[in-house]
């Protein structure tokens with residue numbers, strides 16, 4: 001089933017999330033600057049209006065942005081073309097979307113909570129299997145905390161348990177992981193949120 005909330009948000013003038021890339025995207029770009037780690041292809045799952053794919057494409061990545069909102073994808077394509085940036089975008093559902101070929105980076109910011117708990121194990125297995133040896137997964141997910149009043153404007157969101165995201169990467173090298181709290185303006189009402197973040201590297205192929 002489709003989540004119409006984001007179509008409505010993205011149909012408004014301007015960029016709902018702004019043009020500045022997410023902290024997660026900036027962190028991945030920083031890690032990837034190391035000469036030993038040269039990611040090339042990147043898939044952004046739940047890319048919205050494309051701020052992160054456009055940021056990566058400007059840094060030389062071959063980028064594919066996927067989102068369930070056709071309105072968001074249309075805006076992402078228009079913005080990329082206006083900026084003269086080469087990036088591919090397609091409408092797809094991260095609950096079922098299968099990467100056609102392995103990527104160097106599988107990335108998702110703010111979207112994974114739309115994957116229901118019963119599907120997550122299989123979804124993460126697919127994301128990991130669709131990452132090249134030595135490649136990176138960079139992900140975040142909202143986590144409920146008993147001391148933060150729950151507030152979600154997205155009826156499709158299902159919470160990750162604190163630490164759950166990290167657990168999917170038990171067999172990869174953890175480059176960065178943690179939990180942060182911040183004020184989210186999603187839905188137009190500022191509210192406190194806690195979020196888990198993981199950047200993990202798939203073991204290189206044994207030589």
Ligand SMILES: C[S@@+](CC[C@H](N)C(=O)[O-])C[C@H]1O[C@@H](n2cnc3c(N)ncnc32)[C@H](O)[C@@H]1O
Pocket residue numbers: 003006007017022045046047048049050051052066067068069072092093094095108109110111114156186
């Ligand atoms: C909080 S927004 C984040 C957007 C983008 N990552 C950013 O930071 O600008 C969550 C995004 O997930 C997308 N989304 C929700 N459910 C989805 C699904 N099942 N498949 C693909 N995208 C989905 C929404 O359309 C929305 O663009």
